[in-house]
Amino acid sequence: MVTKPVSKARKSAPVKRKPTEVGTTKDKDKSFSPQAFEPKWQKKWEADKLYRAVIDNSKPKHYALTMLPYPSGDLHIGHWYAMTPSDARARFKRMQGYNVMFPMGFDAFGLPAEGAAIKHNIHPKKWTYANIERMRTQMRSMGAMFDWEREAVSSDPEYYKWTQWFFIQLYKHGLAYRKKQAVDWCPKDNTTLAREQVKGEDRVCDRCGTPVIKKELDQWFFKATKYADELLRFEGIDWPEFIKTSQTNWIGRSEGASVNFRVESNQSTVDSDQSVQNTDDWSLITVFTTRPDTLWGATFMVMSPEHPLVDKITTAENAEAVRVYKAEAEKQTDIQREAKDKEKTGVFTGGYAINPVNEERIPIWVADYVLMSYGTGAIMAVPAHDERDFEFARKFGLKITPVIQADGMELNGETMTEAYAHDGVMINSGAFNGTRATNDKGMKNPAIKAVIEYLEQKGIGKRDVNYRYRDWLISRQRFWGAPIPMVYCETHGWNPVADDQLPVLLPDDITEWKPTGESPLKFHPTWKNATCPIGGEPAVRETDTMDTFMCSSWYHLRYLSPHDDNAPFDDAEYNYWMPVDTYTGGSEHANMHLLYFRFFHKALRDMGITEGGEPVMQLRNQGMVLAKDNSKMSKSKGNVIAPDVLVKKYGADTVRAYLMFFARWQQGAPWDSHGIEGTARWMRRVWTLFTDPSTALRSAQGELITASADVKKNLRRRVHQTLKRVTHDFENFEFNTIISSLMELLNEMYKAREAGAAGTPEWNEAVEIYLKMMAPIAPHIAEELWTNHLGKPYSIHQQKWPQVDEAAAREDSIEIPVQVNGKVRDRIVVAVDASEDEIRKAALASEVIQKYLEGKEPRKVIVAHGKLVSVVV
RNA sequence: GCCGAAGUGGCGGAAUAGGCAGACGCGCACGACUCAAAAUCGUGUUCCCUCCGGGAAUGAGGGUUCGAUUCCCUCCUUCGGCACCA
Structure with missing residues (x-):
């Protein structure tokens, strides 16, 4: 393993095929032991406040945020998967010249703590x-650029003081209210839940x-x-896109109409002048x-069993x-009723x-199918146009009574076997007969x-809109x-207090937190006693x-x-840093946190506390x-x-790199323990190449090998092509291809x-750019x-991201495949700026192609510029 | 049922303003080094055939095109969200 004694690693050092390769291997630094230097740098960076984010108006800012964890006790691989690629991108942004803030904290209130208490x-x-x-210790081992001076812990009184203050603001602005109604209750956690926290067909507690x-x-x-x-x-x-559609579905906006029906009843006389607004009656x-376009087909009405008017409408013989x-x-559960x-x-x-x-x-x-x-x-x-009815x-x-039918259709209410829910023309609808109803x-x-x-x-x-979305229930009996x-x-x-x-x-x-269905605070002997903020009376x-x-x-x-x-x-911090530029985290919060905090931000805006309607400009979700x-x-x-075990074995860098490499980050994948050997090998190969004290190689005869101009040019081209690609991929969260390019x-x-090439200016540039990309x-x-090892100025993390030299990245000549009837038969090499005509001529001049043409004139020759030649016979 | 995302070697995955499918890595096989093993290095690795060379292949089928993993249509599978929402 990489931690084995130096002597052993050295003895096995390969390189027999170049007898004179490598200078002394006695150098102790040559052994690759990240376990030794990783903590060293972590301490130094922190001592030097390298990642401290302070307002600097001379630089563009970048607020990179990643979801904060619940302090469950151990940082698991999922945390690393979420945090380290986000960290890498924040670091990339920083090297690009942004003043980056990348904070971390703890979402520290929650049920598991009470579970542990019990x-x-x-x-x-x-x-x-x-x-x-x-977890702080574990997080430090990631080598992330968290600014710990900005750490926030939601269970600190200095934090929740303001959580409470926000509640009061919402209350004062009429955005928080108390109401009695049927709410979702988790019998295991002994608390109420918000609608968003009840999941799936089985309506189970999210937690x-x-x-x-x-x-x-x-x-x-x-x-x-x-x-x-x-x-x-x-x-x-x-x-x-899928977060947006998920939230859109959740909110469930339906456009339509509310319509008033007069009720004929033995207990009342109907006043035909009732206005639309008078719905209380x-x-x-x-x-x-x-x-509403099917209104003429409304042949009965159905009320929910809980509807307050049911008893008044019901006649004596049906009571x-x-x-x-x-x-x-009432006896049935929601699940039974809504099946x-x-x-x-x-x-x-x-x-x-x-x-x-x-x-x-x-x-x-x-009927209970109406909620x-x-x-x-x-x-x-x-019933003619709604499956359930x-x-x-x-x-x-x-x-x-059918009221819409397609051209040529003869719907008959007596005989039809299913509801017709498609477009057509209105019938049996008085003056509206003949109006076209679309599927819109x-x-x-137009009919609606x-x-x-x-x-x-x-x-x-009147025109009306309804939503599935419900107000956010925030009381918890915990x-x-x-x-x-x-x-x-x-x-x-x-x-409010x-x-x-x-x-x-x-x-x-407090000693008692058995889940009883009521908040444990209720059983504290004195806690609930207070005085009324208005009149000073005893209050609870x-x-x-x-x-x-x-x-x-x-x-x-x-x-x-x-x-x-x-x-x-x-305010000054707010004005400089907000909004969050990049937010990363799991997509399981699509309809919960990611919706709550959008709501919250809009509410704060309307209360004059913040500006802008959205907290986060760019959101990206990692997979699992x-x-x-x-x-x-x-x-x-x-x-x-x-992850701790992996870090111990391979070092944090290898774990970071493997997590970026082993899957598409935004998709996730099943873990494969073997795969990490590949990134470990890459790290060792980087180390071996870059710590080699010999800058140049000698031939068996002891002559210095010097690279040709072509070799050097080609090296430089590859370096700048890679730089271009890596820059693009960092921008787009495509971490796996960054690693493969490197x-x-x-x-x-x-x-x-x-x-x-070693020791040449091209080589030195390559080394420098390579390390910056890494x-x-x-x-x-x-x-x-x-x-x-290179003695360059500390710290690499304060260096500028290199500029792509487009001219160097450009190819001189390119190889172009030549197809005959859609099959690749030959390849030709042409100058990168060759004209279409030159390429065509070169393609047709090929002996192989001529063979396939069998002396015939091609029917068509297509030159896809710089890409391919297609010959059709 | 509705909405969304996705189907590519043994595996993770590359490549989409339509243009060499399988980059990079894992795994596997063979070779070098070694007393040996590990590590390291090298070579090979989609499938099929008559192995010179040729053919097939990106979930299935069809279409557009000189040319489709990429665009269009139909279907299948997987994963996520919603679901008696009027």
């Missing part, structure tokens, strides 16, 4: 901070995988839905539809059936509504547009989070803590001035490092790759050395070779 009887704070200390249940609770929400439309706009930001029921149905629905393959169920209320466009009397049913949480909780059912109508023998959604569909205008004119409906800074008193209700009372500290003297604190996604919604701002006690961030069998790595499966160039340099990837080796 298991080991240790305070979550103690556990968390011990983990942070450990622990337990199916969630619904509970009716008073909770704090952020008014994220206010920004639904703005969050759908991604103009001006460079984010991956139970004699009007409002429905939301994306297909018992409705009561039973509602009770059944798509479930057969439709429902009961008739006995009540009737009037279809406002044709005055038809339609029955009102109750109270979307739209108005009531729908107009158009069709199924329901057939099952219960309800009327089906919303106002782009025409009907909405009609509804608005008649005052029976201990280890930022306390929600609100107090409640009988007289003045809920009020005064700013000068912040932070509301978590108590250290909110004992729930905040969703930790709240902490991570603004950490990029805290990095600006992590110890500022007067403000969440310093999987176990060999393509499964996720997990402690329980025992298939976790520990490997190729190294192979070229070995050949050039054989040919006697510096972002393998910062320690590059520094060791640069500063120690």
Whole structure:
């Protein structure tokens, strides 16, 4: 192994084929032992504050951000995969002349700390901070350019003071509110969850995988839905397409109309002058539809069992059936109710509504396929054109009236076997008959547009938009989070804690955190006692803590001035560094963190705290490092790759390089332990070549081998071609091809050395450029070779990225394949600036080509300039 | 079902304003060095054949083109998101 004693490594030093190669091999420095020099440089860089990012108006800034970790205890290979390529790119940007800030911190509040508290009887704070200390050490071993003076830890009181302050700001601006409603509850974690934190068809808790249940609770929400439309706009930001579509799907905007139906009821007289706005009156029921053009086909109405008007509409003779149905629905879980393959169920209320466009009397049913949480909780059912309504109508023998059909189609409500959900022409729709309905959604569909205008004119409906997106539920019934800074008193209700009372500290003297379903803070003997900020009466604190996604919604701002006690961030720092230029991290946060912090930034902007609508200009997501069998790595499966072990064996640089090389970074791949030998070999070959004290080679006869002009020119060309490519690939996060280009160039340099190029100016330039290109990837080796072995000025990390010499990179002559009928038959070599005619002549002059032509004139000759000649016979 | 991303050797992957498919590396085989092994260095490595030379091949099928991994259509598979959302 590379750590073996020097003598042994030396004895085996190869190079028999060039007898005079290499000067003395007694030199101790020749052994390659990154374990020795890596910590040395890490300490020196830190002592010299090499990566300290301070405002410098003479330079363009670059804020490179990578997602901060939760302090789980050990840095795993996924952290390295996320962080070290991001670090390499930040370093590249720095060498390009940017003033780069690359901060790091810890997202330190969260459930696992309480789990550990229960298991080991240790305070979550103690556990968390011990983990942070450990992970800091591990992170230092990566050799990343983190500016530790900007470190932020979300569980520090100096941090969560401002998390609480932001909550209060949101509250004061009407963007935080308390509301009782049915919310998602994880029975294992014993806390409520935001909608985004409930996943998949099984509706499981994002954190622990337990199916969630619904509970009716008073909770704090952020008014994220206010920004639904703005969050759908991604103009001006460079984010991956699939994150944008994922967020777009999540927000789920539907354009359509709300329509008012009068209810005919034995308990009321219907006032026909009811206006559209008067939806509170139970004699009007409002429905939301994306297909107002099918309104004439609405032959019945369906209400959710939870709809508040159900009981008022239900007639005496149907009351018992409705009561039973509602009770059944209540018993079922969401999963049971929302299972798509479930057969439709429902009961008739006995009540009737009037279809406002044709005055038809339609029955009102109750069915659980209509959800109270979307739209108005009531729908107009158009069985002819909606699959679900069709199924329901057939099952219960309800009327089906087709109102749209394609040309040449004869739809019959009695006999049709499925809903017709496509384009066509409106029928059975009074004055609208003949209007063309396209497959377009919303106002782009001429039929929908025409009907909405009609509804608005008649005052029976209006254009409307609905979203899947819900407000962000941020209350958590857990201990280890930022306390929600609100107090409640009988007289003045809920009020925020005064700013000068912040932070509301978590108590250290707590012994009970068994998950009970209520916040452990509630059981602390004195903590919850407070006085009302308005009247000074005895009051109680909110004992729930905040969703930790709240902490991570603004950490990029805290990095600006992590110890500022007067403000969440310093204005001058903000004005210089924001917005974040490049953000890297996992895509699993697409609809959570990445959506929350966009919302947060917009809210801060509207409150006058920040400027600009988006926190991050460019987002890139790394893929995942999987176990060999393509499964996720997990402690329980025992298939976790520990970076510490690899670092010990190969050194950090090799691990960094391998993580950049072994897969497409944005895609990830299953881990292959053997593969790292390839990058280890590359590092050793770099070391061997660059530490060789002999600058020139001698022949067997002892004569100095000197490179020809061609060799030198070719070397220089390859160097600048590689530089061009590496620069491009760094810019585009294509790390794997950076490494392969460098490997190729190294192979070229070995050949050039054989040919006697060592020691020439071209060689020296190649070495210099090579190390600079390597510096972002393998910062320690590059520094060791640069500063120690070549004696160049410390530090390589303060050098400028080299300029591509385009003239040197250009080829003089190129080899062009010649095809006959699409098959490559010969290659010709032409000058790079040869004219099309010259290339054509050279191609046809080829003996091989002539053979294939068999004396015939080619039908066609195509010259793709600089690329290929295609001869067609 | 809808939306999105992706299918290239034994493996990770290169190459797309359409132009030499398989760069670079892993693995494997053979050779050099060695008492031997490791390390190192060199050579080879998509598949098939009658091995001189030729043919086939980038998930499958079709299309456009002198020419398609790249563009278009249909389908299959994998992965992610959403899903009784009216």
